[in-house]
Amino acid sequence: MTCLICGTLYQPSATWSRLFIYELDSSTCKRCFAKFEISKSTIDFTDFLGTPYEGAVDSVFCLYSYNEPMKEYLHQYKFLQDVALAKVFSGKLQQAFQRKEGIVVPIPMHPEKLKLRTFSQVDKLLNAAQVPFQQLLTKTTSDSQGKKTKKERLETTNLFEVISTIEAANYILFDDIYTTGATIHHAAKILKDAGAKRVDAITLIKG
Numbered sequence: 001m002t003c004l005i006c007g008t009l010y011q012p013s014a015t016w017s018r019l020f021i022y023e024l025d026s027s028t029c030k031r032c033f034a035k036f037e038i039s040k041s042t043i044d045f046t047d048f049l050g051t052p053y054e055g056a057v058d059s060v061f062c063l064y065s066y067n068e069p070m071k072e073y074l075h076q077y078k079f080l081q082d083v084a085l086a087k088v089f090s091g092k093l094q095q096a097f098q099r100k101e102g103i104v105v106p107i108p109m110h111p112e113k114l115k116l117r118t119f120s121q122v123d124k125l126l127n128a129a130q131v132p133f134q135q136l137l138t139k140t141t142s143d144s145q146g147k148k149t150k151k152e153r154l155e156t157t158n159l160f161e162v163i164s165t166i167e168a169a170n171y172i173l174f175d176d177i178y179t180t181g182a183t184i185h186h187a188a189k190i191l192k193d194a195g196a197k198r199v200d201a202i203t204l205i206k207g
Protein backbone atom coordinates (compact mmCIF):
# COMPACT_ATOMS: atom_id res chain seq x y z
CA MET A 1 0.00 0.00 0.00
CA THR A 2 1.03 3.62 -0.47
CA CYS A 3 1.24 5.76 2.66
CA LEU A 4 -1.10 8.75 2.37
CA ILE A 5 1.32 10.98 4.20
CA CYS A 6 4.83 10.24 2.89
CA GLY A 7 3.89 8.41 -0.28
CA THR A 8 6.17 5.44 0.26
CA LEU A 9 5.07 1.87 -0.28
CA TYR A 10 4.60 -0.15 2.88
CA GLN A 11 3.42 -3.57 3.94
CA PRO A 12 0.37 -3.44 6.21
CA SER A 13 0.99 -5.77 9.14
CA ALA A 14 -1.33 -8.76 9.40
CA THR A 15 -2.10 -8.59 13.08
CA TRP A 16 -4.22 -11.07 14.99
CA SER A 17 -6.95 -8.47 15.42
CA ARG A 18 -6.95 -7.75 11.71
CA LEU A 19 -7.74 -11.39 10.99
CA PHE A 20 -10.44 -11.93 13.53
CA ILE A 21 -12.05 -8.63 14.37
CA TYR A 22 -13.32 -6.15 11.85
CA GLU A 23 -10.79 -3.38 11.62
CA LEU A 24 -10.49 -0.53 9.18
CA ASP A 25 -7.44 -0.72 7.00
CA SER A 26 -4.82 1.78 7.95
CA SER A 27 -3.67 4.06 5.18
CA THR A 28 -0.49 5.35 6.73
CA CYS A 29 2.90 3.74 7.25
CA LYS A 30 4.07 3.01 10.80
CA ARG A 31 6.79 5.65 10.67
CA CYS A 32 4.34 8.44 9.81
CA PHE A 33 1.67 7.28 12.23
CA ALA A 34 4.15 7.08 15.12
CA LYS A 35 4.77 10.83 14.79
CA PHE A 36 1.27 11.63 15.99
CA GLU A 37 1.18 12.02 19.73
CA ILE A 38 -1.65 10.66 21.88
CA SER A 39 -3.17 13.53 23.86
CA LYS A 40 -2.61 13.15 27.57
CA SER A 41 -3.93 16.52 28.67
CA THR A 42 -7.09 16.53 30.70
CA ILE A 43 -9.79 18.96 29.74
CA ASP A 44 -11.20 21.06 32.51
CA PHE A 45 -14.22 23.28 32.19
CA THR A 46 -13.21 25.92 34.77
CA ASP A 47 -13.45 28.67 32.13
CA PHE A 48 -17.14 27.96 31.83
CA LEU A 49 -18.02 27.93 35.52
CA GLY A 50 -20.47 30.69 36.31
CA THR A 51 -21.30 31.19 32.61
CA PRO A 52 -24.49 30.06 30.84
CA TYR A 53 -22.40 27.16 29.50
CA GLU A 54 -21.66 25.61 32.87
CA GLY A 55 -22.69 21.94 32.78
CA ALA A 56 -23.47 21.99 29.04
CA VAL A 57 -20.75 19.45 28.21
CA ASP A 58 -20.56 16.21 30.19
CA SER A 59 -17.18 15.02 28.92
CA VAL A 60 -14.62 15.69 26.21
CA PHE A 61 -12.23 13.14 24.77
CA CYS A 62 -9.45 14.33 22.48
CA LEU A 63 -7.36 11.72 20.68
CA TYR A 64 -4.17 13.53 19.68
CA SER A 65 -2.09 16.52 20.67
CA TYR A 66 -1.43 19.36 18.24
CA ASN A 67 2.24 18.66 17.51
CA GLU A 68 4.12 19.57 14.31
CA PRO A 69 3.20 16.44 12.30
CA MET A 70 -0.45 16.99 13.27
CA LYS A 71 -0.29 20.65 12.24
CA GLU A 72 1.09 19.59 8.86
CA TYR A 73 -1.57 16.94 8.52
CA LEU A 74 -4.38 19.35 9.33
CA HIS A 75 -3.05 21.98 6.96
CA GLN A 76 -2.85 19.53 4.12
CA TYR A 77 -6.24 18.05 4.92
CA LYS A 78 -8.20 21.24 5.46
CA PHE A 79 -6.55 23.89 3.40
CA LEU A 80 -5.06 21.94 0.55
CA GLN A 81 -8.30 19.93 0.48
CA ASP A 82 -6.71 16.50 0.33
CA VAL A 83 -9.87 14.57 1.11
CA ALA A 84 -8.09 11.20 0.97
CA LEU A 85 -6.39 12.15 4.24
CA ALA A 86 -9.69 11.65 6.07
CA LYS A 87 -8.72 7.97 6.21
CA VAL A 88 -5.55 8.43 8.27
CA PHE A 89 -7.38 8.32 11.62
CA SER A 90 -10.38 6.19 10.64
CA GLY A 91 -9.44 3.17 12.77
CA LYS A 92 -8.68 5.19 15.91
CA LEU A 93 -11.80 7.31 15.51
CA GLN A 94 -13.97 4.26 15.04
CA GLN A 95 -12.62 2.80 18.29
CA ALA A 96 -13.22 6.08 20.15
CA PHE A 97 -16.86 6.16 19.07
CA GLN A 98 -17.40 2.48 19.90
CA ARG A 99 -16.60 3.31 23.53
CA LYS A 100 -19.42 5.86 23.77
CA GLU A 101 -23.12 5.63 23.35
CA GLY A 102 -25.17 8.34 21.74
CA ILE A 103 -26.27 10.06 18.57
CA VAL A 104 -23.22 11.47 16.80
CA VAL A 105 -23.54 15.12 15.76
CA PRO A 106 -20.71 16.75 13.80
CA ILE A 107 -19.98 20.44 14.32
CA PRO A 108 -21.22 22.02 11.09
CA MET A 109 -19.49 24.53 8.85
CA HIS A 110 -21.20 27.71 7.79
CA PRO A 111 -22.75 27.13 4.31
CA GLU A 112 -20.64 29.95 2.83
CA LYS A 113 -17.46 28.43 4.17
CA LEU A 114 -18.51 25.01 2.97
CA LYS A 115 -18.77 26.41 -0.56
CA LEU A 116 -15.20 27.68 -0.35
CA ARG A 117 -13.82 24.51 1.21
CA THR A 118 -15.90 22.22 -1.02
CA PHE A 119 -16.12 19.51 1.63
CA SER A 120 -16.79 19.35 5.34
CA GLN A 121 -13.61 17.92 6.83
CA VAL A 122 -15.41 16.97 10.03
CA ASP A 123 -18.11 14.94 8.24
CA LYS A 124 -15.51 13.26 6.04
CA LEU A 125 -13.54 12.07 9.07
CA LEU A 126 -16.69 10.35 10.34
CA ASN A 127 -17.48 8.91 6.91
CA ALA A 128 -14.00 7.44 6.67
CA ALA A 129 -14.37 5.91 10.15
CA GLN A 130 -17.80 4.52 9.17
CA VAL A 131 -19.42 6.31 12.09
CA PRO A 132 -23.07 7.09 11.38
CA PHE A 133 -24.09 10.64 12.28
CA GLN A 134 -26.98 13.06 12.12
CA GLN A 135 -26.65 16.64 10.98
CA LEU A 136 -28.75 18.30 13.67
CA LEU A 137 -27.11 21.70 13.89
CA THR A 138 -26.55 24.57 11.52
CA LYS A 139 -24.06 27.36 11.94
CA THR A 140 -25.61 30.78 12.17
CA THR A 141 -22.53 32.94 11.88
CA SER A 142 -19.61 32.86 9.49
CA ASP A 143 -17.38 34.86 11.84
CA SER A 144 -14.12 33.10 12.28
CA GLN A 145 -13.87 32.06 15.91
CA GLY A 146 -10.12 31.97 15.60
CA LYS A 147 -9.82 35.75 15.48
CA LYS A 148 -11.76 36.34 18.68
CA THR A 149 -10.65 36.43 22.27
CA LYS A 150 -11.94 33.76 24.60
CA LYS A 151 -14.28 36.27 26.24
CA GLU A 152 -15.68 37.35 22.88
CA ARG A 153 -16.22 33.76 21.84
CA LEU A 154 -18.19 33.00 24.96
CA GLU A 155 -20.33 36.08 24.60
CA THR A 156 -21.30 35.37 21.01
CA THR A 157 -24.85 34.16 21.18
CA ASN A 158 -26.35 31.51 18.94
CA LEU A 159 -23.33 30.17 17.11
CA PHE A 160 -25.58 27.27 16.16
CA GLU A 161 -29.23 26.46 15.69
CA VAL A 162 -31.00 23.14 16.02
CA ILE A 163 -32.53 22.03 12.72
CA SER A 164 -34.29 18.87 13.84
CA THR A 165 -36.06 17.39 16.83
CA ILE A 166 -33.79 16.69 19.78
CA GLU A 167 -34.78 13.75 21.96
CA ALA A 168 -34.11 13.20 25.65
CA ALA A 169 -31.13 11.07 24.60
CA ASN A 170 -27.33 11.04 24.69
CA TYR A 171 -25.51 12.99 22.02
CA ILE A 172 -21.85 12.94 21.02
CA LEU A 173 -20.52 16.08 19.39
CA PHE A 174 -17.60 15.68 17.03
CA ASP A 175 -15.14 18.32 15.87
CA ASP A 176 -11.63 18.22 14.44
CA ILE A 177 -9.97 20.29 17.15
CA TYR A 178 -10.73 21.40 20.71
CA THR A 179 -9.02 24.69 21.46
CA THR A 180 -10.79 26.97 23.95
CA GLY A 181 -13.83 24.74 24.06
CA ALA A 182 -16.18 27.57 23.09
CA THR A 183 -17.50 25.85 19.94
CA ILE A 184 -18.24 22.59 21.74
CA HIS A 185 -19.86 24.41 24.66
CA HIS A 186 -22.07 26.49 22.38
CA ALA A 187 -23.23 23.40 20.48
CA ALA A 188 -23.77 21.40 23.67
CA LYS A 189 -25.83 24.14 25.25
CA ILE A 190 -28.09 24.37 22.19
CA LEU A 191 -28.64 20.59 22.33
CA LYS A 192 -29.29 20.60 26.09
CA ASP A 193 -31.69 23.55 25.80
CA ALA A 194 -33.55 21.56 23.15
CA GLY A 195 -33.90 18.54 25.46
CA ALA A 196 -30.73 16.44 25.18
CA LYS A 197 -30.10 14.36 28.30
CA ARG A 198 -26.35 14.13 28.04
CA VAL A 199 -23.79 15.68 25.69
CA ASP A 200 -20.29 14.24 25.36
CA ALA A 201 -17.73 15.37 22.83
CA ILE A 202 -14.95 13.74 20.87
CA THR A 203 -12.35 15.68 18.92
CA LEU A 204 -9.45 14.41 16.88
CA ILE A 205 -7.06 16.98 18.31
CA LYS A 206 -6.51 18.91 21.52
CA GLY A 207 -5.27 22.34 20.40
Ligand SMILES: [Zn+2]
Pocket (backbone or CB within 6 Å): 003, 004, 005, 006, 007, 008, 028, 029, 030, 031, 032, 033
Ligand atom coordinates in the same frame (compact mmCIF):
# COMPACT_ATOMS: atom_id res chain seq x y z
ZN1 LIG B 1 4.41 7.32 5.64
